[in-house]
Amino acid sequence: LPSPIPCSIVQPVTPDLLVSPSSQDGDLGSECPEDRGNWTGRLDFLLSCIGYCVGLGNVWRFPYRAYTNGGGAFLVPYFIMLAICGIPIFFMELSLGQFSSLGPLAVWKISPLFKGVGMGTILIVSLVAIYYNMIIAYVLFYLFASLTSDLPWQHCGNWWNTDLCLDHHVIKAGNNTLPVNISNTVSPSEEYWSRYVLHIQGSSGIGDPGRIRWNLCLCLLLSWTIVYLCILKGVKSSGKVVYFTATFPYLILVMLLIRGVTLEGAWKGIRFYLTPQFDHLLSSKVWIEAALQIFYSLGVGFGGLLTFASYNTFHQNIYRDTFIVTLGNAVTSILAGFAIFSVLGYMSQELGVPVNQVAKAGPGLAFVVYPQAMTMLPLSPFWSFLFFFMLLTLGLDSQFAFMETIVTAVTDEFPYYLRPKKASFSAVICVALFLMGLILTTEGGMYWLVLLDDYSAGFGLMVVVITTCLVVTRVYGMKRFCRDIHMMLGFKPGPYFRACWMVLSPATMMALLVYNIVKYQPSEYGNYRFPTWAEVLGILMGILSCLMIPMGMVVAVLQEEGTLWERVQQASRPALDWGPSLEENRTGVYVASLAGSQSPKPLMVHMRRYGGITSYENTAIEVDREMEEEEEEESM
Secondary structure (H helix, E strand, C coil): CCCCCCCCCCCCCCCCCCCCHHHHHHHHHHCCHHHCCCCCCHHHHHHHHHHCCCHHHHHHHHHHHHCCCCCHHEEEEEHHHHHHHHHHHHHHHHHHHHHHHCCCCCCHCCCCHHHHHHHHHHHHHHHHHHHHHHHHHHHHHHHHHCCCCCCCCCCCCCCCCCCCCCHHHHHHHHHCCCCCCCCCCHHHHHHHHHHHHCCCHHECCCCCCCCCCHHHHHHHHHHHHHHHHHHHCCCHHHHHHHHHHHCCHHHHHHHHHCCCCCCCCCCHHHHHCCCCCHEEEEEHHHHHHHHHHEEEEHCCCCCCHHHHHHCCCCCCCHHHHHHHHHHHHHHHHHHHHHHHHHHHHHHHHHHHHCHHHCCCCCCHHHHHHHHHHHHHHCCHHHHHHHHHHHHHHHHHHHHHHHHHHHHHHHHHHHHHHHHHHHHHHHHHHHHHHHHHHHHHHCCCCHHHHHHHHHCCHHHHHHHHHHHHHHHHHHHHHHHHHHHHHHHHHCCCCHHHHHHHHHHHHHHHHHHHHHHHHHCCCCCCCEEEEEHHHHHHHHHHHHHHHHHHHHHHHHHHHHHCCCCHHHHHHHHHCCCCCCCCCCHHHHHHHHHHCCCCCCCCHHHHHHHHEEEEEEEEHHHHHHHHHHHHHHHHHHHC
């Protein structure tokens, strides 16, 4: 293969660096981030992170978790866990990505022994991407169904309805002042979801998927097509799409919120959502639920944050961005709770039942309860279309991140072969994941979706994040990591971040992991209990991502030479080419690791070559001085 065109800075150089001719043919791909692509606008990265973190979970999981775990009191453990677990791990991921300009696999040049962590991440993200796009397909289905003057889930009497169907419009028209017993009845929206959209009556369980629902299959194909077109040119295209998909949901959320709080009975729902029950704070379950909500809402461990940060310029202020995104995500979740529960309060008043009888979480809220509430409003198709369009935009930018993570991880491993064909490679990945997701479009597809949702990113993801945290702080070294951040941002992380990285974050996540294992409950969907073989399959799905870590260790050790302990030590050290990808950013200790660099004073050579001393070169001089002092202390 012909060698790629080198960067403008990789030219025959002055004798100071004594670059051998052979080094011109080295792996220049990692030294040319422009070949990888970069964010083209100032807000691309920030909006992509906001779009990635603010997803479907903010709308359908947070409000329900809040009201079941002490209402307003839940915000206390929520913000404490955000400070202990969320913000520090978020900043760590962004720092790793931006410092190295590498994806979730290649970033393990930091310690090749643990490359299996990156493999585990890719496996988890691939499984999540399969079922997450199916949820987007359901949203598209409802979006198209809303383009009508009369919503199809508004009344009973359709071919999919049963005798248990109870239409609230009929009750209201009959001026029935007595409370109606709805415990043994089913709403039209629930039957529309289960009997028409899913056609779940055609399947007896997870082992009997039944026929493919072609309307769902076409919606899934459309959602994959939309995702592919948006990531076609990598971050150059997805970075522009997020200007719409990350901001438009807020406009719709505000519209739904204003409409919700002006409804009769809205305050009943909001009071139910926010009334603090401080006795809940004595329960460990509430603290665990808060940590889980932070963990999954911010998307740490999925590689999306690391991937996005790898396309930044070297000195981008990710410290500021960390606080903007994490706090913005928390505020969005709280706002979404107001929008949801104000409508549920109105709905409970209309039906004459308590709020807790209409409140649900997950798909039950998005595809049953909220659509039913929409039918009670004037201009119901308009509000329904807005709600599902909001869910579509919320879901899409999270899916962009999952796909960009997979594509970036693999192309960074094989830059010469895959980077020039990135669009074709992205198409292959999208087609493969679409084909794997076809089972979700069958009549029993919901059972498979629940299985994937429960196990694909459960304890496996926690093991990945805990391992990453421990490797960076214990194996690579906290001092070295802080020094890297100092070199990149011009300041060192304070005691808050160091304490969280060293002790608080790993300890909290280990507690989460233990809690998840001890309190393990088999999956279920409604009244359906999954068979043993399905449970085993789910557990294996989670364990497989964990097994990638020891498998990666074996491969790394076999590639080294010497005794077993020597091999382990060598494999755990950073690779020779670990560090900033651009030569101009490799100041301080990293200059000496450049190909062909034999200068005794690499920093001075670097300054002569690239011009005068900037504030960042000053930082590099400080870092070098610190290292010399540390070496002197150790020798004494």
